[in-house]
Amino acid sequence: MKIALFGGGPACLIAAIQLSRNHEVVIYERGKRVGRKFLVAGNGGFNLTNAKDQEDLIKNYTQHRALKNALLQFGSNDLRIWLDNLGISTFIGTSGRVFPMKGIKPVQVLDTIISELKKNHVIIKTDTPLVGFSDEGLPLVKEGEVVLEHQADYYIYGLGGGSWSKTGSNDLWLQYFDQLGIRTLPFSPSNAGVNIDFTEEFKAKFQGFPLKNIACSVGDKEKVKGELLITNYGVEGNALYPLSNAIRTELEQGGSTLIIDFKPSNTLRDLEGRIQERKVLPKNYGFIFKLSKAALKLIKEFSSKEEYLNPHRLIEKLKHFEVPVQSLRPVEEAISTVGGISLQEINHSFELLKHPKHYVVGEMLNWDAPTGGFLLQGCFSSGMAAANDILNKK
Ligand SMILES: Cc1cc2nc3c(=O)[nH]c(=O)nc-3n(C[C@H](O)[C@H](O)[C@H](O)COP(=O)(O)OP(=O)(O)OC[C@H]3O[C@@H](n4cnc5c(N)ncnc54)[C@H](O)[C@@H]3O)c2cc1C
Incomplete structure (x- = not known):
């Protein structure tokens, strides 16, 4: 199968790794590098997840069955094991926050994830943004000056929230999905001053x-x-x-x-x-x-x-x-944002109800969670859930 992912944040990166073991995977990223907000998170506390047990973990998120399923199937312990298998060991700090083991820098975590993608022959196309959808509802990507329609068996979008534009975030994609008939909400600041x-x-x-x-x-x-x-x-x-x-x-x-x-x-x-x-x-x-x-x-x-x-x-x-x-404080400064794609637009595994085979994951969905590792966990869990749903279809 051919699977195309849009956005190189943690939500799509984990999905790409999961899918690439058996399938052809390409990631389109509008910036020059993937994972820039992940690195910004690394400059602060870098809470990769939170070691609360499943039930307490789930209470921290907007209640929706897709997120709940995703967190139940791939919770914080699963994420720690997944990272450990890549060679990134973690430890539990105060209030359950999980950090990479002392001495492991954020950039090493990102590089390890990218190495795994490369090992599995994932193609990462940077400077190649999603710029809309064709009349047939297929994603349009801009490669150099050329806009091409991308055909794949499945599509996963993880275009992120609206804050920290220097990491690649913007709100341009809201209109692409609006035009596709998908309900979006403007971004508002969350986890903000x-x-x-x-x-x-x-x-x-x-x-x-x-x-x-x-x-x-x-x-x-x-x-x-x-x-x-x-x-x-x-x-x-x-x-x-x-x-x-x-x-x-x-x-x-x-x-x-x-x-x-x-x-x-x-x-x-x-x-x-x-x-x-x-x-x-x-x-x-x-x-x-x-x-x-x-x-x-x-x-x-x-x-x-x-x-x-x-x-x-x-x-x-x-x-x-x-x-x-x-x-x-304004959206730009917020640690995360709410808004983006309405949760009413997805099924229990992040697939768009109106556009089957197209999945939406990570912070681009209208869910909320506090800092302390919950945001990255939500992104990783949703990416993993979408990938597993695709794997289970064949
Ligand atoms: C200062 C700061 C500190 C943080 N600290 C933590 C923390 O310690 N713990 C925690 O859990 N969370 C933290 N977060 C939040 C966490 O980093 C985000 O929630 C997470 O990175 C979101 O992942 P994502 O994959 O959904 O999107 P992103 O990481 O935002 O990635 C989206 C990607 O999509 C790309 N993109 C956008 N538009 C297009 C397009 N049209 N075409 C192609 N690509 C596109 C972007 O360039 C970007 O690379 C922090 C955030 C900030 C700003």
């Missing part, structure tokens, strides 16, 4: 400072423990990213408030205990409540004088501190 109306004085003094061991929430969402980083626009960080969806929803309804618990390990009563029978002055708050200067200044910034000077009111603030959110 938020704009907050800090004073210039606060930003100048505290930009780059972390707020550690805190927990964030929005509305009645469960608190997310982690940290925030103060930036020149507001805040970013792992205690915020899983709340992107909830913040987006609140903003659409008129306004969003980020709630920070500065002392997630202490109850109100614990904190009250620290001030009983002593005269507490604001200059001692940092010492008594173990708060950084940045945290104290932030509380001061969004409190009235009366609130700040009254230690009992301050304690309430420490446990429930409300910061108005102006907006999410």
Whole structure:
């Protein structure tokens, strides 16, 4: 069989490896190299997956039977074994995040995957974008100045989300699928920072400072423990990213408030205990409540004088501190995006319902998951599911 894949991100790369053992496989990539967002991920934490057990893993994703099946069939342990078989051993770090073993650089992980593709005779055509579909619904690729219709037995698209355009992402392909009659949604930021109306004085003094061991929430969402980083626009960080969806929803309804618990390990009563029978002055708050200067200044910034000077009111603030959110950061800066191809367009194995034999995988589908390894796992699992579905058809 001949199988054509479009996009050289992790979702298509794993599918190509799986298919290439017995079939002719070609990857069309619009950029000069494959796997550039994978490498960008490598510059940060490089959480390849998350070692949560299957049920807990699945809870982190948009609920859809295709994703659920994919994660059940190829979960984080399977991905670790798959990587191990390629020679990339991994270890489990904090909060279940899985990293390549110490000493293995991200580029080595990508090079190993590319070597495997080459070993299996996969053709990788870079600088060769998908530019639309013919009237017959076949993919059109641009090779040099020539646009050619590509004929294959099966097609897999893994064109990625909308952020970090320097890695090859853009939203041009949305219109190609729209023209094919496939429902797409514009991209929105996920796992993104938020704009907050800090004073210039606060930003100048505290930009780059972390707020550690805190927990964030929005509305009645469960608190997310982690940290925030103060930036020149507001805040970013792992205690915020899983709340992107909830913040987006609140903003659409008129306004969003980020709630920070500065002392997630202490109850109100614990904190009250620290001030009983002593005269507490604001200059001692940092010492008594173990708060950084940045945290104290932030509380001061969004409190009235009366609130700040009254230690009992301050304690309430420490446990429930409300910061108005102006907006999410733009799509371009987000770690991931939602939007793209509607999940209603695919069957249980990522095949387009209106165009059988055409599969859509990875971040180009409208699903969401937090950082911490879940994004790459979702991409790898969906790519593997599409490949296995094709293999099972013959
Ligand atoms: C800063 C940052 C840090 C991250 N860290 C992590 C992390 O630690 N853990 C984690 O799980 N996830 C992380 N992610 C997210 C993860 O990298 C992505 O979710 C994942 O790479 C998406 O894989 P994909 O295969 O769907 O698409 P991509 O990796 O985006 O690949 C899509 C490919 O398609 C190509 N393409 C686009 N249009 C066309 C076209 N018309 N024709 C042909 N090719 C085309 C692009 O050039 C690109 O190579 C991070 C992302 C960012 C930005």
